[in-house]
Amino acid sequence: MKYIILLIILVTNTSFLNAGLTASFRTKTDAVSDSLSYDSSRVTLQKAIEQLHHSEYVQSFNTFNKSAPLFLKTGDIRNAARCYANMGLIFMEIQEYEKAITNFQKADSLFLSMNAVEEQLFCKKDLALCYGNSGKPEKACDLLKMVIEKELPQIQNIKLKIACLFAYCDYLNDIEEEKKYIIEAYDLALETDDSQLIRAAILNLGWVNYKTGNLILAEKYVNQIYDSLHQDENESSLTSLEGNTYSLLSQLYAKKKIWEKAYHFQLQYEECQKLDNKTKAIKHIQHLEIRKEIEQQQLKFEQAQMEIKQKQERSIFVGIALTVLLIMSGIIIFLLYKREQAEKKLRKIERKEYTTKLVNEHHKVEAKSRELSTNTMLLMKKNEVLKKLKNQIEGYKETGQIEAPTEKEIKGKINEALSENSDWEAFKLQFNEIHPLFFNTLLKLHPGLSNNELRLCAYLKMHLNTKQIAQLISVQPQTVTIARYRMKKKMNLDKDVSLDEYIKQLDS
Template identity: 25%
Template sequence: MTKYLITLLFFLHLTELNAQPTSDSLKNVLRTYQTRDSVRADLLNQLSYNNWIVDPVKAEALSREALQIAKDQSYLKGMAMANRSIGVANWAQGNYEEGLDVLLTALSQYQLLKDTLNIANVKMNTGLIYHEQNSFDEALRYYEEALSTFQQLNRPKRSANTLNHIGELYQKQGLIDLAKSKFNEAFSISVAEDYRYGKSTALSNLGMLFQLSGHLDSALIYTNRAIVIQNQTNDLNGKASNLYNLGIIYMKKGDYQLADLYLQKSLKEAELISSKKLKRDIYLKLKQLAKDRGNYQQALEYAELYNIVKDSLFNAEKLREFVRLENRYELEKNAQELKLKEQEVSLLKRDSQISALWRNLLIVGILAVIIISYFIYSRQRINIKRKKELFEKNEEIYRANEALSQAELENARLKEIELNQKIEFKNKELTSYTLNFIQKNELMEEVKSSIDELKKTQDQETIRKLNALKKTVSSSVHIDKDWQDFKRQFEEVHSNFFSVLKGKYPDLTNNELKLCALLKLNMNLKEAATVMGISPESVKTARYRLRKKLGLGREDNLVEYVISLEDDIA
């Protein structure tokens, strides 16, 4: 009881000062207050909030502890805030699917609490998730609903944050003038309110805008101003993004040494906040930088790191649709639970009113009290029985739906494994066929060369017979037939490759399409020459003409470009 009073007085003191509790003061209170109740849940949630932009990994851990305590105490407000914090922390780390799931849960909980401000806060946070997933219309809808509420409630700082997010959304869509207008509006509000986070975010966004539009000196000024504020506020997430932006600016200016320095600094910050998306982008730029500097071994290492992070994000992306369906089911289930709770509250209120009425009538007589008491007892038994039956029915429906969802997920996983095995088998078949194709033609060429050597040392009759043999060998090299067989095998693995390539570049000849297929398989000059039945020098000439038709410059890699066409086909 003493600890509870100390904690209560602490929060009252903060309220009088109209100040947010600092992380150090919250840690001190948490060390002394170990009771797992709603007070500790609020302390953990507040400490998590203080770490949103400083250390999202730590913020998530704190809110998960708060969520468990709030669930144990049936403390709805604590659960809502914990879910919101977990959602924001996952957004900062690039875990968008889990972030969206818990944010939608928080939204339904705040709607039950009828907390208008926090409903708007969660909508703004949810808009961030849809923004990152390029669901622009959905993101803008959430942003505008949140902004309207913040303006009605006279919350200028929250309005500034939302305006910054709307500007980022417009910038991502290429609407530069609209984006700049929103950033400037957010900056003006933040200056008027002396809101450092809002100012640094607006400056960061303007720096990015100038970088993208090629105004590099202006971009440097705005980005460095933002970093100064972020160092003061310990905004690790914003600082990591701005260091990355500085790296890109110096790459564009041709200062590779400074570009590498800032990209490496950004990578360290991204590691601290566990941002997979930012790490992926940094590795890609470091690969390009190493390639431009002629360090191809280092470029290859960065490319491998980039692919590891990219694959991790891609695998999570494949689960997005399943998670959204699951979220829809959870929302429907939550709505049903809320309706049942409202019905229970209504029933309890009605029972309370009836009980109060009969208590006032106790004066009438003992007989009336007995009859009324029996009536109330009977009604309560019926209500309890109905509630129990309803609960058991809902529980049965939930278990059935959960089993169905698990079965569908397992089925999808097995289908994916089967598809990957088929693709791997087809690739092996294609590789085997290509090697046999090359070995056959090489063998025929060796036989023909041997015949030419024998002709130099033989009489005319033998030479005549050798010429006939050479003609027979030459006729066995069915380039066109072999190519048709190869094309059929190739298209079984890379379906629509030729049709998409022909649609994108209609002027390509059949031989150029054939060369593209060999480049797709990463064949060298000698192998390609063997398959095509021409000399390596002719292959070089054909590759040069193909580069011109594809519109590639000297710095572009022909093989990498042809291989990358797989993404266009997908």
């Protein structure tokens, strides 16, 4: 009886998923629908559903496995959940129950997040079956009871409830309660007009009546199935129906002690069992091959995902490195800019200080130059006064106003004052403060100049004319003119070169 239940459950699952996914393709209008990759995945997903119906598990699993992350990424929660649910069905079919549970749990969580009640109920029913087959009957029983207690008006949902009722009965120890649920499943099956469901319900009624000792009703129900066995010879469920029918008939006739018929149907049952076991053995081999191929596909997919992740990580690392580089470059540029601005500011301050210093120095030079000019003029005035005084003394001698010795002594003092080097040394000291490199430059260019010639050059540098120079050195202007001529010749200056201009440009 349990085999018939599982068969009906699988038919219910695939039918529901096909209808749901087809509807999804007709109604999906999310913002991501303009994505070529997304549209391609939707088309591929429809093909995977068809492959699943044709038991092409590896190909369909590969599509579901690749499509689920893309649907999640693009926000299509419903199709992502259905991908996980379909992968759960594939794992359940090949008896990889733990992996099936993992995928059904993912699907259940996604259906819950979008309040897709019907899909969630189908998912919980599948979870219950996996729990039951993996040694967790309490969890299976709780989930099945929860689905049974829901109000499910639509035909597709009625089929779900029938499948859950059949499965739930396997966990019951109370035969009366089991009978109640089998009768409820039978009544619901009649509403669907699904011949396969109705026959399964009738056969289960036969079994439950046999268990309760109502052999007449049990025989009635099993004969209905027996009479209809060869009406649908092409149906895939014929062998399972036959086997369960022959088993019940054999046990009924054994109860009635009609041993010949009991033995006949027992042989028929054993033939069906042999055929069923052969089919199971073939399926087991196929399942092993499918498991291996799926594991290989999963490994390839995981490797591909790992490569993508590594590329993304490398891209992120490069992006971070470039960002850090840009930030560091920005900081360096900013610091260099600030440094340049600081240097500009410093240079500006230094230029200002230098300009101020130059102005101050210029003012000092001008002041010293004025002082030197003043002292020179005073010296010239002094010499002029001394010369006049000398002339007056000579006049006094001629008129007899002073005696000759006195006149000689006074003239000696005056001549001594006129010829003193102290005036020149004082002048030279002040002159060097104003023009510190003048004499060195002059001597470097004309090393043969005498002290008197250097003195003449200094006076020319002071823009003094011949008469003024003559007064300073207490000679006749003609003497100064001759000295200028000789010095120019000694300096090897061309005739068209002005001595005054030449001297003035030195140390400028």
